[in-house]
Amino acid sequence: MFEEYGSKGFYLHGHHAEEMRQLAPDKRSGGQALQRQTVFQSYADILPAAVVAGFLWNRRGEPDMDKKETVGIFPEKFLLISDKLELDYRLIMLLYDKEHLSAEERVNRAFRYDRQEEKRKIGDEIFFGFLYGGIDFLYERLIKGSTSTEEDIERTYDFIQEFSQMTAPEMTSNEAIYELCREASL
Amino acid sequence: MHIKKIKLENFRQFKGTQTLEFSTDAEKNVTLILGNNNTGKTTLAQAFMWCLYGETDFKEKELINREVRDRKGEGRVSVEMEVVHLGKAYRLYRSEYYNRERRSGRVFRVSQQNSHGDWRSFGDADSIKKVKEMLPQELSRFFFFDGERIHSMSDELIAQKRSHNFEEAVRGLVGLNALQAAIRHFGALEKKSTVLGMFQQEISADSNLKIQSKQQELEKLARQVEKNKEEEQRLEEDRKRYEKAQSETQDQMRTMQHDIELRDQYDQLKKHAIECETREMEDTKTLFRQFSAHVGDALSRSLLQPALEVLKKEKILDTGIPYIHADTIKFLLERKTCLCGLALDKDPEKSACLRELIKSLPPYSIGQMVGFFSKQVRQRAETSDGFLEDFERLVRQTRGWKREKEKAQSDMLAIEDQIPDKRALEAVRTRLQEAGRKKEECIRMVRQIAVAIGNDEGRKKKLESELQEIFSRDERNQKNLRYLRYATEILRRLNSAYREREKVTRAELERTINRVFEEIYGEGIELHVSESYAVSTHVTNTEQGVSGDDLEKNTAQSYAIIFAFISGIIEMAKTKRDDGDVSSVNAENYPLVMDAPLSSFDKLRIKQICRALPKVAGQVILFIKDTDGETAQHELSQRIGRQWQLVAENLTRTHIERSI
Numbered sequence: 017m018f019e020e021y022g023s024k025g026f027y028l029h030g031h032h033a034e035e036m037r038q039l040a041p042d043k044r045s046g047g048q049a050l051q052r053q054t055v056f057q058s059y060a061d062i063l064p065a066a067v068v069a070g071f072l073w074n075r076r077g078e079p080d081m082d083k084k085e086t087v088g089i090f091p092e093k094f095l096l097i098s099d100k101l102e103l104d105y106r107l108i109m110l111l112y113d114k115e116h117l118s119a120e121e122r123v124n125r126a127f128r129y130d131r132q133e134e135k136r137k138i139g140d141e142i143f144f145g146f147l148y149g150g151i152d153f154l155y156e157r158l159i160k161g162s163t164s165t166e167e168d169i170e171r172t173y174d175f176i177q178e179f180s181q182m183t184a185p186e187m188t189s190n191e192a193i194y195e196l197c198r199e200a201s202l
Numbered sequence: 203m204h205i206k207k208i209k210l211e212n213f214r215q216f217k218g219t220q221t222l223e224f225s226t227d228a229e230k231n232v233t234l235i236l237g238n239n240n241t242g243k244t245t246l247a248q249a250f251m252w253c254l255y256g257e258t259d260f261k262e263k264e265l266i267n268r269e270v271r272d273r274k275g276e277g278r279v280s281v282e283m284e285v286v287h288l289g290k291a292y293r294l295y296r297s298e299y300y301n302r303e304r305r306s307g308r309v310f311r312v313s314q315q316n317s318h319g320d321w322r323s324f325g326d327a328d329s330i331k332k333v334k335e336m337l338p339q340e341l342s343r344f345f346f347f348d349g350e351r352i353h354s355m356s357d358e359l360i361a362q363k364r365s366h367n368f369e370e371a372v373r374g375l376v377g378l379n380a381l382q383a384a385i386r387h388f389g390a391l392e393k394k395s396t397v398l399g400m401f402q403q404e405i406s407a408d409s410n411l412k413i414q415s416k417q418q419e420l421e422k423l424a425r426q427v428e429k430n431k432e433e434e435q436r437l438e439e440d441r442k443r444y445e446k447a448q449s450e451t452q453d454q455m456r457t458m459q460h461d462i463e464l465r466d467q468y469d470q471l472k473k474h475a476i477e478c479e480t481r482e483m484e485d486t487k488t489l490f491r492q493f494s495a496h497v498g499d500a501l502s503r504s505l506l507q508p509a510l511e512v513l514k515k516e517k518i519l520d521t522g523i524p525y526i527h528a529d530t531i532k533f534l535l536e537r538k539t540c541l542c543g544l545a546l547d548k549d550p551e552k553s554a555c556l557r558e559l560i561k562s563l564p565p566y567s568i569g570q571m572v573g574f575f576s577k578q579v580r581q582r583a584e585t586s587d588g589f590l591e592d593f594e595r596l597v598r599q600t601r602g603w604k605r606e607k608e609k610a611q612s613d614m615l616a617i618e619d620q621i622p623d624k625r626a627l628e629a630v631r632t633r634l635q636e637a638g639r640k641k642e643e644c645i646r647m648v649r650q651i652a653v654a655i656g657n658d659e660g661r662k663k664k665l666e667s668e669l670q671e672i673f674s675r676d677e678r679n680q681k682n683l684r685y686l687r688y689a690t691e692i693l694r695r696l697n698s699a700y701r702e703r704e705k706v707t708r709a710e711l712e713r714t715i716n717r718v719f720e721e722i723y724g725e726g727i728e729l730h731v732s733e734s735y736a737v738s739t740h741v742t743n744t745e746q747g748v749s750g751d752d753l754e755k756n757t758a759q760s761y762a763i764i765f766a767f768i769s770g771i772i773e774m775a776k777t778k779r780d781d782g783d784v785s786s787v788n789a790e791n792y793p794l795v796m797d798a799p800l801s802s803f804d805k806l807r808i809k810q811i812c813r814a815l816p817k818v819a820g821q822v823i824l825f826i827k828d829t830d831g832e833t834a835q836h837e838l839s840q841r842i843g844r845q846w847q848l849v850a851e852n853l854t855r856t857h858i859e860r861s862i
Contacts, residue, residue, distance in 0.1 A: 057494040064498030103578045110509040127568040183504035193583040197576035200513035
């Protein structure tokens with residue numbers, strides 16, 4: 017699904033690049049040693065979290081094309097997360113805009129348009145919209161204005177607390193999920 | 203003995219002829235000589251010693267006034283004293299003549315005044331003998347005290363070293379010097395110049411080379427034993443000193459116990475704070491690592507169930523063949539040959555069947571994809587399970603370390619002002635260890651030396667017995683051997699008498715000194731003189747909450763001990779006249795000439811010293827700094843018969859003015 021990024025790498029520019037640098041060790045400074053502890057260990061770790069956060073908190077964004085600032089996830093690193101992103105893509109497609117879209121259309125976006133670039137454009141726009149929005153969101157929630165590691169911890173804790181409360185009804189046991197998997201696969 | 207006057211001629215800074223008369227009045231027996239530093243107080247004190255014994259403690263041995271020597275190139279230096287001894291007047295005169303090359307023309311003469319007032323001179327030997335009768339040189343040091351000597355005695359006392367001054371005084375007082383001379387005269391067997399040595403030599407004169415070799419070895423062993431014994435004694439004294447230092451430091455440690463505990467507590471808190479900080483950092487690192495790796499999965503976990511519900515409702519059936527795509531079938535139909543080689547264009551029924559199959563294959567059928575999807579979902583459910591709980595636990599843990607760290611830091615702050623300097627505590631600990639180490643070292647070395655002495659003594663005895671064996675074979679040696687035994691017995695008895703009298707005199711001097719010390723310094727402190735002549739103080743009055751040894755090691759106390767010591771000697775010298783000792787001094791009163799460091803005492807002590815000294819000594823000549831003059835004049839007002847002022851004109855010239 018993300019073959020292009022798996023061969024060329026994934027790049028973010030402008031304010032997204034700056035936000036990525038704040039969220040994970042800045043590659044320009046040679047990594048963690050020269051800066052304080054960061055919430056994420058790598059740029060690659062941010063993407064799967066950002067896209068789901070964008071979807072959950074309904075934050076969407078546009079790619080910033082200001083190429084003065086750029087961060088990149090190299091192909092070999094991107095390949096490590098492409099399966100995760102693929103699953104996130106299908107999950108989001110299945111659940112996005114349930115009010116207006118028919119279940120059939122959502123299933124089609126999730127599974128049927130994999131090889132049909134034209135038809136997949138809408139889904140991609142939605143997915144990457146949440147990705148960009150999610151990066152902004154994570155930056156704002158976890159890092160912006162924070163002055164110490166202690167504050168970073170408190171913010172991540174509050175974020176997780178909020179998420180727990182917000183999604184408690186959807187949180188089922190593994191057994192329930194396995195059961196649903198069986199039922200859905202038949 | 204009283205000193206009536208002293209006349210100095212070109213003696214050091216006293217240029218020309220200058221005369222000082224001293225009070226000989228029984229009541230007003232004090233003569234004060236005032237002068238600041240470098241006005242010649244010490245020089246004057248040395249003038250007495252030079253006149254009496256021809257010796258001074260000056261490093262620069264030339265005595266003549268520099269101006270005289272430089273200007274004229276030659277000149278005479280002389281000191282003349284007029285004294286009264288046992289009711290008779292004497293003149294003691296000593297002079298030296300200097301020219302450019304050398305000094306010469308030394309003269310020493312004692313004259314006695316007869317009943318007609320004429321002076322009759324003694325010959326050289328008699329002059330020296332007369333002085334010895336008046337005041338033996340070995341005791342004179344305790345009647346002529348300059349400031350430097352007082353300082354060195356004080357240092358000796360404070361350091362609690364063996365007091366050579368005390369030792370010499372005891373020997374001088376009761377004629378132990380004579381006994382010592384006798385002991386030296388009888389001397390050691392190995393020394394050829396002694397009585398014992400002489401007999402030994404007589405015996406060995408007839409001996410063969412074998413005897414000589416044995417005797418040489420014996421001599422060598424004896425020297426070695428003597429040297430080792432001295433070393434042993436020195437080490438033993440050191441050991442006692444270190445033992446005492448150890449015990450004092452232990453006492454100090456006990457008083458510092460609270461400080462030590464507080465310091466330990468502080469160090470523990472500091473260590474704990476650092477530990478907590480390290481754990482906090484480690485947990486923070488783990489926490490972020492976990493968050494980074496799993497937060498995406500955890501967030502998406504909330505989407506799994508609703509997404510699966512969607513699929514469940516859609517009822518997507520998978521009728522396809524695994525890993526076969528619709529494009530695969532289309533390809534087969536287009537090439538018109540099946541995988542098995544069947545020509546499809548010739549079999550419409552089978553072609554229709556394949557066309558029907560396309561509908562159940564991806565992308566027209568998504569059954570397979572959903573199957574793969576559900577596998578991914580299952581994995582996601584597994585990897586995200588328990589993340590939230592783990593994360594919360596890690597946060598709580600991190601906060602816990604932080605709280606503990608802050609508490610330790612706050613506790614540290616609370617006691618920070620009370621804790622003593624770590625270096626001070628370390629210094630005491632080091633001192634204690636050092637004293638213990640040095641003490642053990644002394645013990646170890648004493649043991650080694652004792653073994654060496656034992657071995658040498660054993661070897662010595664063996665050699666002696668071998669020699670005896672050889673000697674006894676020779677009849678001519680029998681006589682000398684007998685004499686040697688007599689002499690050895692005499693030496694033994696002399697040694698025994700010496701030790702006995704030394705012990706008695708030491709005890710008596712100790713008693714006398716304690717009595718005078720109490721008068722000067724007050725009650726509650728007792729002085730003790732050990733066998734090795736180390737002087738220590740012992741607190742006897744424990745009611746004031748003080749107990750133990752060495753109340754204080756300060757200058758005032760040590761000077762008070764010195765005053766008591768001098769007074770004790772003078773007093774004992776007076777009473778020792780008639781006991782028949784060869785070198786004991788006469789019963790009459792004696793002069794005390796001393797540089798008095800009064801400024802080292804408080805007012806009360808000065809008063810007590812000023813009261814005690816004129817009572818003890820028959821005549822007191824005190825050298826005092828100008829700044830102490832007023833105090834001394836006040837305290838001694840009833841006792842001062844004469845007073846002089848030393849006035850320095852320049853570095854090489856001082857003149858004397860009479861002020862009372």
